[in-house]
Amino acid sequence: MNWQKHVINVNASIKDAMILLEELAQDAILFIHDDKNKLLGSVTDGDVRRGLLSGHDINESVILVAEKNPHFIRKNEHSIEKLIGFREKNLKIIPVLEDDSNQIIDVINFRLKHSFLPIEAIIMAGGEGQRLRPLTEKTPKPLLPVGEKPIIEHNLDALSYFGIEKTWLSVNYLGEQLEQFASEKSKENFQIQTVNEPFPMGTIGSIKLIPKFEKDIILVCNCDLLTDVDFEALYLDFINSKADLSVVSIPYSVDIPYAVLELNNGFVRDFKEKPTYTYYSNGGIYLFKKSVIELIPDNSVFSATDLMEKMIQLGMKIRSFPHHGYWLDIGKHDDYNRAQSDVSKIKFFHG
Numbered sequence: 001m002n003w004q005k006h007v008i009n010v011n012a013s014i015k016d017a018m019i020l021l022e023e024l025a026q027d028a029i030l031f032i033h034d035d036k037n038k039l040l041g042s043v044t045d046g047d048v049r050r051g052l053l054s055g056h057d058i059n060e061s062v063i064l065v066a067e068k069n070p071h072f073i074r075k076n077e078h079s080i081e082k083l084i085g086f087r088e089k090n091l092k093i094i095p096v097l098e099d100d101s102n103q104i105i106d107v108i109n110f111r112l113k114h115s116f117l118p119i120e121a122i123i124m125a126g127g128e129g130q131r132l133r134p135l136t137e138k139t140p141k142p143l144l145p146v147g148e149k150p151i152i153e154h155n156l157d158a159l160s161y162f163g164i165e166k167t168w169l170s171v172n173y174l175g176e177q178l179e180q181f182a183s184e185k186s187k188e189n190f191q192i193q194t195v196n197e198p199f200p201m202g203t204i205g206s207i208k209l210i211p212k213f214e215k216d217i218i219l220v221c222n223c224d225l226l227t228d229v230d231f232e233a234l235y236l237d238f239i240n241s242k243a244d245l246s247v248v249s250i251p252y253s254v255d256i257p258y259a260v261l262e263l264n265n266g267f268v269r270d271f272k273e274k275p276t277y278t279y280y281s282n283g284g285i286y287l288f289k290k291s292v293i294e295l296i297p298d299n300s301v302f303s304a305t306d307l308m309e310k311m312i313q314l315g316m317k318i319r320s321f322p323h324h325g326y327w328l329d330i331g332k333h334d335d336y337n338r339a340q341s342d343v344s345k346i347k348f349f350h351g
Helices: 014-027 046-054 080-088 151-161 175-185 205-209 231-241 290-295 304-313 333-342
Strands: 008-011 030-033 040-041 092-096 105-111 120-125 168-173 191-196 217-222 226-228 245-256 260-264 267-272 278-288 318-322 328-329
Touching: 008 014, 014 030, 014 046, 030 105, 030 333, 040 046, 040 092, 080 231, 120 151, 151 168, 151 175, 151 226, 168 175, 168 205, 175 191, 191 205, 217 231, 217 290, 226 278, 231 278, 231 318, 245 304, 278 290, 278 304, 278 318, 290 304, 304 318, 328 333
Parallel strands: 008 030, 120 168, 120 217, 168 191, 245 318
Antiparallel strands: 030 040, 092 105, 217 278, 226 328, 245 278, 260 267
8 A cells, every 4th residue: 555645745725635535535634744744633524514614725735624633653652552442433544653753654454454563474385385386387286376476375374464564484495485475475564585495394393494583473374375364363372371371272072973982990980972072283383582583593494383392392482373264274185275265265364
């Protein structure tokens, strides 16, 4: 989204504002700024109508009909509860201000961006996708199309939708294609950078190749997932539980068609008639404190399950975040065919 179409200089007229508001259609709100780009107010169609009815002329300054105390959020404030409050009040669009200067630096449109999460992401995209050959002989699995765009673009769109501003791609097999893709898709408010694995380093080992993370909480995702996980809910659960790491878990229910005996030293103490048991599997999405990275060895093959095992041994807190929505690991041809069918039916957060 070009957020600058939502700003108007204080010297502009009410008529100028009316023209711009008409062009914005369903997103019709403007934020008024001075010559230093500082926020002074906001104006909507309703503000204009009320101003004209009270006697203002369309050639007068737009500030005369403005709301002088508009809602906003600061760049590093990252109060998710505040954003949720804005959404609950049915606010559609709010400006993002520089912390000290009150300059407008971005605009959040809740129709296009759901949240503004203070996390940095890395997508593990270095695998060969051998089970999907011959499709992956010349194309890396993350770039295989699902619907109208590559697998990895569905994931990047979701991260952008939740306000994550920087994502790394860990690449290896046919990595130059993914590097080119990242270069083309990276933009001002959603940076995509790549790091190249010198050898296959497992599902999390290559995170140590990244020179510096700017955020204190890191999200790691497998590249071959198609899912509607709510990253805001994952983040809030992680923070509220005071966990060191959260793993998205996928519930699987198993129906037993017979009565199950519960034994104690060989004696039946109870039984359950045709019970259903629910188990939780690893969903390939992890959220953790940046300090956890210190537990990952340098230049080694290391998996996310290796990391969790190490954390359990150290007595650290690992949180399960059950996801009851859509989730598909595109590992085999049957999965890929299912993804092609499902992508048009599932309502993803990022549309």
